[in-house]
Amino acid sequence: MNEEEDDLRPPARLRALTSWQANKVSTIGARMTARHMPLTARSDFAVLAALEEYGPLSQADLGRRLGLDRNDVSGIVTRLQEGGYLDRQPDPGDRRRNLVTVNQAGLRYLEETQANADKAQAELLAGLTTDERRQLHALLAKALEAHQREPA
Amino acid sequence: MNEEEDDLRPPARLRALTSWQANKVSTIGARMTARHMPLTARSDFAVLAALEEYGPLSQADLGRRLGLDRNDVSGIVTRLQEGGYLDRQPDPGDRRRNLVTVNQAGLRYLEETQANADKAQAELLAGLTTDERRQLHALLAKALEAHQREPA
DNA sequence: GGACTGCGTTGGGAAACCCAACGTTGTGAG
DNA sequence: CTCACAACGTTGGGTTTCCCAACGCAGTCC
Numbered sequence: 001m002n003e004e005e006d007d008l009r010p011p012a013r014l015r016a017l018t019s020w021q022a023n024k025v026s027t028i029g030a031r032m033t034a035r036h037m038p039l040t041a042r043s044d045f046a047v048l049a050a051l052e053e054y055g056p057l058s059q060a061d062l063g064r065r066l067g068l069d070r071n072d073v074s075g076i077v078t079r080l081q082e083g084g085y086l087d088r089q090p091d092p093g094d095r096r097r098n099l100v101t102v103n104q105a106g107l108r109y110l111e112e113t114q115a116n117a118d119k120a121q122a123e124l125l126a127g128l129t130t131d132e133r134r135q136l137h138a139l140l141a142k143a144l145e146a147h148q149r150e151p152a
Numbered sequence: 153m154n155e156e157e158d159d160l161r162p163p164a165r166l167r168a169l170t171s172w173q174a175n176k177v178s179t180i181g182a183r184m185t186a187r188h189m190p191l192t193a194r195s196d197f198a199v200l201a202a203l204e205e206y207g208p209l210s211q212a213d214l215g216r217r218l219g220l221d222r223n224d225v226s227g228i229v230t231r232l233q234e235g236g237y238l239d240r241q242p243d244p245g246d247r248r249r250n251l252v253t254v255n256q257a258g259l260r261y262l263e264e265t266q267a268n269a270d271k272a273q274a275e276l277l278a279g280l281t282t283d284e285r286r287q288l289h290a291l292l293a294k295a296l297e298a299h300q301r302e303p304a
Numbered sequence: 305g306g307a308c309t310g311c312g313t314t315g316g317g318a319a320a321c322c323c324a325a326c327g328t329t330g331t332g333a334g
Numbered sequence: 335c336t337c338a339c340a341a342c343g344t345t346g347g348g349t350t351t352c353c354c355a356a357c358g359c360a361g362t363c364c
Contacts, residue, residue, distance in 0.1 A: 008216050008300075013201035013262075017269060018285070019181030019276055020198075021292035024219065026178040027321075028299050029171030030350090039350065046172075049165035060311060064160050067176065069353065074313060096311040096360045110165075117169060124171055127298025132291055133170065139280065139288040140173035146279025147180050179352075182319095191319065212342060221322065226344060248329045248342040 025124070032123040036116035043068075043076045044085070045117060048110040051086065051102040058097040085109050177276070184272035193265050195220075195228045196237070200262040203238065203254040210249040237261050 014020045033042060046066045051057060054065065063073045077100055080086045085106035091097035102110070125133050166172045185194060198218045203209060206217065215225040229252055232238050237258035243249035254262070277285050 010217055010219065011198075011201040011205040013205070013266065014198055014218070015293065016289075017273060018289050018292065019178065019185070019269075019273055021289065021296060022174050022177040022181060023320095024296055025174040025292060026171065027219075028296075029174060030321085033171070043351090046163070046166055049163040053163040053165070058311075065162055066166070067162065067179075069351090070312070071314075071353090072351075094311085094361070098312070114165065117171075121169060121171055124299075125295060127295050128291065132294065135287065136291040136295065137168075137170050137173065139284055139291065140170065140177060141167065142284065143277060143279050143288065144173060144176055144180075147276075175351095182352085195320090210342075220320090222343070223322090223345075224320075246330070246342085250343070 029120065029124045032120035033117065035123075036119050037113060040079070041113050041116070043072075044080055045110065045113040047073070047076050047080060047100075048085065048102055048106050048113070051100060052107060052110060056099045056101040058091065059100060060097070062100065080106065083109075181272065181276045184275040185269065187275075188268035188271050189265065192231070193268070195224075196232055197262065197265040197269060199225070199228050199232060199252075200237065200254055200258050200265070203252060204259060204262060208251045208253040210243065211252060212249070214252065232258065235261075 009015070030039065030042075033039065046068070047062060050062055050065050054061075057065070059073045059077055060070060062068070062077070063070050066073075068076075077086070077088060077098075081088050083105075085103065087101045087103060088098045089101075091099045125136075128136065161167070162172075182191065182194075185191065198220070199214060202214055202217050206213075209217070211225045211229055212222060214220070214229070215222050218225075220228075229238070229240060229250075233240050235257075236255075238255060239253045240250050241253075243251045277288075280288065
């Protein structure tokens, strides 16, 4: 009967907006992610990846690197600390700061989360060839470059 | 002093994730949008665009077309109705449904929002050439196609 | 020493997403 | 014709992300 089964498409005005597309891709990515891990693991992943790559950081630096607000970083770090994945100690050289350091458990958790993220990623990009995935990645990276110095 | 000013980059593990990129692009898009209109106008735009393109729809159909939850559609439609942008009446043929119809004010509001969305879009994609924008749009569209039949 | 700034924390608001329940209304099977 | 079932709209709730504002404390620069 319904000769146009997949005519359930969003309106053209929406499909024309790249920002709407990006939002949809992001949402679907979150759904794929949620199938492999709790959503909070995304923030954990970001923080742990930053600590692994750049070494001990203050929470403010973490926020700047990840584009997160200070208060959100505070919450994430507290959660990770309570989970035993990192250590938080006042910086001896600047006692305003908390020096945040990953430990072994954190690195293990990071790898585990990376594996799950890769699975979600593969599902998200299922419709694209390897070349197309590379192109998409490059274009998104270039679009983001123009907004490096945004508020955070 | 700081020889690596733009070394404030997010960690490589994050930059490698297309889903993280898409999320960032989406967030920046929201920021650009917020500079031109209240954020709620995005949902308004989606609903009005669907009504304009497909004619009167039930709220459930709106949700399916836009990928929104029924309760969220309910709220948006209520807001738009209170703003005088659409009419909501029980479907005579199926009294479970609300038939939602755009009116003239709604169409005007749609065009106004479209103009603001275009401005935000231009700012979001400032770093890309026209060709790159086209490519990015096509790749995102293709990636989304593979997830047409998702939960909603 | 005093103004200024940065840090971490707390509290809060707005928006999107998702789930569960309820009463109402159609539909289809027995 | 009933009765079970499914769809609709509504309400309420929970979670996450992104912001903004304020506070007390610590460093910096004149």
